[in-house]
Amino acid sequence: MNRIPADELKVRMANFTAGMDALCPDWETAMIVSKVNLYYFTGTQQNGILLIRRGKDAVFYVRRSFYRAEHESDFGNIVKINSFKDIAAAVGNCGSRVHMEKEFVPLAYFERVNKYFNFTEVLSCDLALSVTRSVKTKYELNIMRVAGKLHGKTLTEFVPSVVRKGMSEKELGSEILKYMMDNGHQGIARLSMFNTEMFLGQVCFGDNSMYFNTFDGPGGVLGISPAAPFFGNADRLLADNELIFIDIGCGIDGYYTDKTQVYSLGTLPDIAYEYHDRCVKILEDTVSRLKPGAIPSNIYEEVMSGIDENFLEYFMGVKDERVKFLGHGIGLVIDEYPVIAKGFDAPIQENNVFAVEPKRGIPGIGLVGLENTYIVTSEGAECITGCTKPIIRL
Secondary structure (H helix, E strand, O other): OOOOOHHHHHHHHHHHHHHHHHHOOOOOEEEEOOHHHHHHHHOOOOEEEEEEEOOOOOEEEEEEOHHHHHHHOOOOOEEEOOOHHHHHHHHOOOOOEEEEOOOOOOHHHHHHHHOOOOOOEEEEOHHHHHHHHHOOOHHHHHHHHHHHHHHHHHHHHHHHHHOOOOOEHHHHHHHHHHHHHHOOOOOOOOOOOOOOOOOOEEEEEHHHHHOOOOOOOOOOOOOOEOOEOOEOOOOOEOOOOEEEEEEEEEEEOOEEEEEEEEEEEOOOOHHHHHHHHHHHHHHHHHHOOOOOOOOHHHHHHHHHOOOOHHHHOOEOOOHHHOOOOOEEEOOOOOOEEEEEOOOOOOOOOOOOEEEEOOEEEEOOOEEEEOEEEEEEEOOEEEEOOOOOOOOEEO
């Protein structure tokens, strides 16, 4: 079992409280309850509340399982409770204001907590959490490099070895998932967007890759069924001279990389290769600008200004459901802060990690383009998922 070292956890907490001081100067109390953020700060995902009070040591109050938390975590202050009432009894008055993960905390959950605290003002700590998590430590980057290596090997070596005419999207997705899990992938794909699910990612043949999307991404997927519109469809079989589109995450010890690879079983129409090459150039143009101090919104405007209207018609999605970004942060979830898009005006920092993904749909053929994951260094962007760029012919 890989335990996050105590010193690493202390650095993360110090970075967060410094971020709160900068972004929310009058903060008093923060409560963290989402599993991803609990893992980030404590190294375990137990049911409880991480109470962070200004000028005091943070305490993780655990309902279940306290014993598992003790076994998994090197966080310094873990306290067993039976109910939220026990926290209030232990800490007393926490003031009238609380900062919480407003993007994630259900109203009913907050009401159950607040009957013991009587907070009169609820504010958000989401931005401070996002900014803190966006700058990865050496510990985090080392894990992401391992994930990226498996990711690249999966899509450039394993997939070409198993693709065969007549197999279904679901069959191919299942073989990919088994291979990845046999080699360290944790098997789930986490997203931060509210009420959003995904399993492995998108495994599509032909224009299934342009099907209308249920989440904020450029690729589409028919999926298993309307009840599970993700993964791959069991009835869609691969034919000769057809496009294969695979956009999946790879997660190890909580941390993800994101990568897309396009293949052809046989030969595709010339326009597919032409538009794919244009996506490659857009990716290279974007990645060349990923440097400390660069502004994501400026990168977006500069790159997009060089794309003609005809190419934009199916660029980054279908019709009026096209997404308006070129890349996104990634880490403990696949869609992290910051985003290469309008409105993201804070400078990029060293050790931010981005997935860059320019893609263009071609009706009747499918989605072309690519995606790789990059660490921002003082020298520029380091690709950690392998840098195969052409469509791979099988």
